[in-house]
Amino acid sequence: MHNFDLPHSALRRIDLNLLVAFDALMQERHVSRAAQRLNLGQPAMSHALARLRELLHDPLFFRIGTQMEPTARAIELAPQIHTWLEQANQFLLQEPLFNPAQAQGTFSLSTPDGLEAMLFPALIATLRQQAPMIGLRSYLLEIDQQLAALDKDEVDCLISASPLPCRDWHSQLPLLESGFVALYSTRQLQLPPRPSLSDLSAYKQVTSSYRGSTAGVVDHLFAEHGLERTIVAMSASLLATGRILQQAPLISIQPALYLPLFEHLPEIDHVCLDPDLCIRISLIWHSRNDSHPLHQFLRSALIENLGRLFGPLIQDTHAPEGEEPH
Numbered sequence: 001m002h003n004f005d006l007p008h009s010a011l012r013r014i015d016l017n018l019l020v021a022f023d024a025l026m027q028e029r030h031v032s033r034a035a036q037r038l039n040l041g042q043p044a045m046s047h048a049l050a051r052l053r054e055l056l057h058d059p060l061f062f063r064i065g066t067q068m069e070p071t072a073r074a075i076e077l078a079p080q081i082h083t084w085l086e087q088a089n090q091f092l093l094q095e096p097l098f099n100p101a102q103a104q105g106t107f108s109l110s111t112p113d114g115l116e117a118m119l120f121p122a123l124i125a126t127l128r129q130q131a132p133m134i135g136l137r138s139y140l141l142e143i144d145q146q147l148a149a150l151d152k153d154e155v156d157c158l159i160s161a162s163p164l165p166c167r168d169w170h171s172q173l174p175l176l177e178s179g180f181v182a183l184y185s186t187r188q189l190q191l192p193p194r195p196s197l198s199d200l201s202a203y204k205q206v207t208s209s210y211r212g213s214t215a216g217v218v219d220h221l222f223a224e225h226g227l228e229r230t231i232v233a234m235s236a237s238l239l240a241t242g243r244i245l246q247q248a249p250l251i252s253i254q255p256a257l258y259l260p261l262f263e264h265l266p267e268i269d270h271v272c273l274d275p276d277l278c279i280r281i282s283l284i285w286h287s288r289n290d291s292h293p294l295h296q297f298l299r300s301a302l303i304e305n306l307g308r309l310f311g312p313l314i315q316d317t318h319a320p321e322g323e324e325p326h
Contacts, residue, residue, distance in 0.1 A: 016088070018055065019081050021048040025060075026078045029067050098293035100131040107298045108137040110146055111159035113208065113238045114258040115281070119159075122305045131297070150286050156295065157302070158284040161255070169287045173299075174314040175306055176281040178257040180218060181270040183242070188249040191271050197225050200273075203251045206233040208241050218253050221277050229253075242268055255279060257310060280314075 024034040025045075035045035053060055056077070061068040070078065111119065116138050127134050141149055143162045147170065149155045158164075159175070166172050182200055184191055192199060201222060222229050233250065235241055241252050242265045253273065254262075262268045283302065289295040307313050 013055065015051070018048055018052050019085060021045065022052055022060070022074075022077070023082055023085055025049065025068060026070060026074065026082070029069065031068060098297065100134075100297055102133070103131050103294050103297070104133045105294060106135040106137055107157075107294075108139060108155045109157050109159065109302075110139045110141045110149065110155045112161060113140065114255070114261060115159055117239060117261055118258075118309055119302070119305060122308065123301060126301050126305060130301070134294075134298070147284075150284065153286070156285065156289070157299065159281060159302075160284060161279045161281045163280075164284065166284060171285050171287045171290055173283040173303075174280055175283055175303070176257060176310055176313060177278055178255040178281065179275055180253055180273040180277050181256045181259060182251045182253050182273060183245055183262055183268060183270050184251045185245045185247075185249075185267045186269050187267045188245070188247075189251065191251070191269075193271060195271055197222060197227055197274070200251065200253070201227040201229050204230050204232045204249070206235065206241060206244050206248070206250045206252045207231050208235045208238040208252070208254075218277070221274070257281075260309075 021034065021038065021040075024037045025031070028034040028037060031045050031049070032042050035042045038045070040048075049061065056073065058073040059071055060074045061070055063069075120136070120138065124136055127136060139149070139155055141155070141158075143160075143164070146155075146158050146160060146162075147164055147166065150158060150170070161178075182191065182195065182203075184203075189203070191203075219229065233244060233248075235244065238254070238258065239261065241254070242262045244250065245252060245268060246265065256272070259270065262270070283299065285295065285299065303313065
């Protein structure tokens with residue numbers, strides 16, 4: 001047995017209500033007034049005193065006139081019991097005070113490459129201003145590893161565009177929906193203003209995937225129409241894609257919300273795909289952190305900065321007021 005183990009089987013005999021009654025008696029030195037303080041009847045208070053005497057093997061109080069005078073044992077116990085009750089009141093009954101400016105720790109987030117490029121500059125600036133002792137870490141995780149990393153407390157939150165098999169202990173907040181666009185260089189190619197999937201399948205393509213896999217919602221859409229796209233290049237970085245398009249006659253199909261990452265590049269233009277092709281992006285975390293003050297602050301910072309980037313989020317119009325849906 002470790003020296004910090006507690007004798008739980010013995011301690012379970014202690015009723016916290018008895019300690020509260022003892023403290024009230026020490027404060028009032030009168031059974032009726034102590035009972036009033038606890039909103040109890042006098043018989044209930046007398047019964048509590050009898051149980052205390054049996055538990056502690058000491059009379060604890062003697063009646064002298066109208067007063068209840070404590071024994072030496074009661075005087076010895078009183079400061080420690082009062083401290084325990086103060087601590088219980090502070091840590092169990094009072095809402096914890098949270099000051100972001102004094103909070104310390106590291107927040108880890110797994111998010112798609114493109115969203116990281118768009119979100120992190122503003123999010124880091126927010127943390128530097130409001131919570132300067134909080135560090136931020138980003139991790140690229142395989143889709144099938146994301147929930148496991150969350151469960152193992154290896155990451156605090158996921159921003160995911162994949163329909164993950166969340167369990168009862170995962171909290172999930174829908175954030176955004178995005179269609180898709182086909183990006184290309186106007187110097188390298190000319191695309192029709194509203195190309196069909198058959199039109200797009202005729203163009204060689206570059207894709208971005210840190211997983212080294214091309215299979216995804218776009219490929220499934222092509223397959224559903226009996227088509228297959230030809231991918232001749234794959235980059236682990238989304239930010240390299242625009243530079244590739246500037247120098248090669250290729251197209252790249254990307255979520256429409258990534259357009260701001262390419263708009264500053266000369267000659268890069270886009271056409272929109274079928275509006276039925278859409279992904280939903282969600283914020284996911286472990287339910288054990290639902291009420292954690294620091295976690296709540298950081299989730300709010302994420303949501304606030306995403307709202308500034310993309311306008312009203314799904315949760316702004318669908319979530320009950322003051323509630324984060326699971």
